[in-house]
Amino acid sequence: MRVNIGESSNPETMPPSMLVSAAYDGASKKALLKFYDPKSKGLYLWWDETGHKPYCYSKLSPEELGHLESRSDILDISRVEKHSLADDCTMAVSKITAGDPLAIGGKPYGSDTERSVRDIIETWESDIKYYETYLYDRRIVVGRYYKAQAGELEPVDIEISDEVSLALKSLLWDKVDSGSMVDEEGFRKCISDWADLLNQPIPEIKRLSVDIEVESVEGRLPDSKIADNTVTAIGLAGTDGFGRVLVLRTPGTPEGANELGPDIKVEFYEPDCEAQMIRDAFEIMESYPFILTYNGDDFDLPYLHNRAMRLGIKNEDSPLHMLKDSATLKRGIHIDLYKTMSNRSFQIYAFGQKYTDFSLNSVSVALLGKQKIDYGLKFDEMSLYQTANYCYHDALLTYELTSFGDGILMNLLVTISRIGRMPIDDIARLGVSQWIRSLLYYEHRVRNCLIPRRDDLAKRTKEVTADAVIKDKKYRGGLVVEPQSGVHFDVVVMDFASLYPSIIKVRNLSYETVRCPHPECRKNSIPQTKHWSCSKRNGITSMIIGSLRDLRVNYYKSLSRKETLTEVQRQQYTAVSQALKVILNASYGVMGADIFPLYFLPAAEATTAIGRHTILETIKKCKDAGVDVLYGDTDSLFVKSPTAEQVQYMIDEAKKDHGVDLEIDKEYRYCVLSNRKKNYLGVSKSGKVDVKGLTGKKSHTPPFIRKLFADILEVLAGVQSPEEFEQAKDVVSKMIQECGKKIENLEIPLDEMAFSMMLSKAPSEYTKTQPQHIRAARQLDGIRELKRGDRISFVKTIGKPGVRPLETARKGEIDTTKYAEFLESTIEQVTSTMDMDFDVILKKPKQAGLDQFFWG
DNA sequence: GCGGACTGCTTACCT
């Protein structure tokens, strides 16, 4: 991120403040750090005072690089020593130092003396943003506290005042198991450094959310680049209950009645005062260190900025600074929550897949239990106060996404930025592969290791990629055990704690250790592959992922069980634990993702291969011990009525043979397995029901079927013994029959009958086939514009297209047969394995064609 | 010309 503020002098003193973001200030050509002071709730800006400059490396000698010397933007070329992890050697490289980051990269056009160095010669470390390089080189960590005294910046650790923390540190000390570590001491140090950083207090963050409404011309979305439509309202919601709406009067629009509470101030502007309204909004925004939006990178902020320019506001009077694909603040920090909520890692691991699409409404419903305001009116039909209420409400929802659940989202962002060594706004905007990239780059710099180029790594994988591959996949993944179909009572689910990270640690897997250059390591082979791993050096990813794993498994898991925690500590440990989970879950995946700069297939392949080997060997051990394995998926085993001794035996053997921690995850009173993998139902001893993979729970299934399914589960949850099952079956049969009748009699409201599906691309991009949900979407042409990522609701109808969007559907055209079939197949997933034969009731005999015979 | 078998596309889920 590049801003243009220009040189300002750094503060003489700064109270302990947390580093939250960084940027490159093009005007002063310096790195710019942004610190947050928890006391004043304001920001301190700090420009580099060390003379640090952008640079990259080349393997050419300074003589061979002589042609660069003449460039005015190249300041220096010198010889330095760097370690190459992949070659396990030290080498001399040329460090090319420049006056401006654009001299290193980002200017691919022009003559050889104008283009960036990385576009002229082969370079290393030239694709790192300058402010990142700056942070790494100075070992400045986002999320740490710093203070300034007499103009000197220095880190301060906030005292962790509780004795619990110290006591648990000794716990951590004992629990570190070195395994085959070459440098055990270093590993311990590494973990305790992490704990020190992650236990630093997370401050209360002062923030303001912003949402705008823009006058729109019939059917055309306002363009944030052109910004030629009037901004009609600006909603603002901030910490400490701050709420304000700025509303532009438009001729002919009634004022209406104020529905907003007394604390929410509504300010009206005359039609010709739009510029003043925007100026006032800017002024409020500038008084907050953090600005939140929902899709503000793509819409709200660029629109505001460009509209301001169009209305004659000067660039220097706008607090905003637009970049290619993000909107930033010159002084503050902008967090676009739309990007955050769309991040699969947050969606799945932090929020347990509670929402399935990323609209503000869906996310709010799932996480806050609140909806957007719906007056059932078009924007141009709303009164001024209605617009105000609507606009403020959106801002409020956006704000509340960061405040619900004790502010877990802000805490997560801070914690992940500590781990990734990355500005908080980047954490909120970028994907997990970028977080892990940043973390690993930092560690390379700490160790003075040259970061490899993609083709350095690609060269080492060339000879092994041609192997037999799975269709559409690059390598084989986890093992899924064929389930033993039936109802099983007393089932224990065991799983390996963080299996893949454990494997990465124990088997020393990293891009430089898998297929390392040492001939003597080749005997350390990886089962089922042609790979081996190093026995001489600890791999860098193995060290880092391994210590994060140990931190989570040995430290934060026990911490969260402590009962003497204060509320603040509990919140902090929850955030750390979740953040570690998110990063660990992705750590193996990125090694096999070709967008990841340290992409190295053999390492990913080795991880899953050892995973399969581990679970297979454990199953063998079960058989030896007389334990029946009913099912298993990747890192879990469902075992039937094991004794405590048998469980302990398995745990001990897994640790002894594979160095992994097998644990009891769940104990089911009973468990319904079908012959399908990744499909089951388990009832815990507490009566809690786990449903996995069954259609009755999937988000595209019509609500009335999902409800019936939930009702059935409730009945099943009460079943204590095989005998009670028989009664439950009767109850369930009746429920299903009733539902069948309702379908036939068209007694179900249309919206309950709608299938709902996500469009993974724009409707026009479906060229190979035309799936049902797309046929429905096309019928909405001119009524509602559908984009990629939107969901479409449709019902199944008789006649030609077979589907109709919910908006235009009528009950009379519902295809009851299709619904009966879908109901039958959905319910059958549970009932078939429970020996409930519903065929008699529901299934339509092939030869019969009429509904009335079928339901009779 | 039609229907079953088959493949491929698409979405949603599990770990």
Next chain:
DNA sequence: ACAGGTAAGCAGTCCGCG
């Protein structure tokens, strides 16, 4: 712009058939 493994429904195609 983390991975692979699996289920399900449907679209489209191929093949056989007096």
